[in-house]
Amino acid sequence: MDKAIVTISGLAIIAGIYWFFFGKKEEVIKVSDTWTIIVDGGYKPNNIKIPKDKPATLTFMRIDANSCLEEIVFPDYKIKEYLLLNNKTTITLSPPHKTSGFHCGMSMFHGKIDVI
Numbered sequence: 001m002d003k004a005i006v007t008i009s010g011l012a013i014i015a016g017i018y019w020f021f022f023g024k025k026e027e028v029i030k031v032s033d034t035w036t037i038i039v040d041g042g043y044k045p046n047n048i049k050i051p052k053d054k055p056a057t058l059t060f061m062r063i064d065a066n067s068c069l070e071e072i073v074f075p076d077y078k079i080k081e082y083l084l085l086n087n088k089t090t091i092t093l094s095p096p097h098k099t100s101g102f103h104c105g106m107s108m109f110h111g112k113i114d115v116i
């Protein structure tokens, strides 16, 4: 009986470790044509991977009333947008040139764009 408990808890721990290292990564690494970023106490996700050969359309859904997050800046793309609360704002990065960052109007919250 004790052996069974040890075996089962061992398997549960292995499954947990597997999930921790492999399960989580998939939601961060996402290559597609559209991305939805939730703006809530920061940017979720805050690391976005976009393809190097085509425009990427990012949709920002701001649900955080904090005025700090009302503006978003992509310095390398010379883009500055106002994010309406409880609304979607679409920003197209074209052409995607290199790895760059974005941040709120006061540069307190940050995100990263990886071009792959």
Ligand SMILES: [Cu+2]
Residues within 6 Å of the ligand: 067, 068, 069, 104, 105, 106, 107, 108, 109
């Ligand atoms: Cu800010």
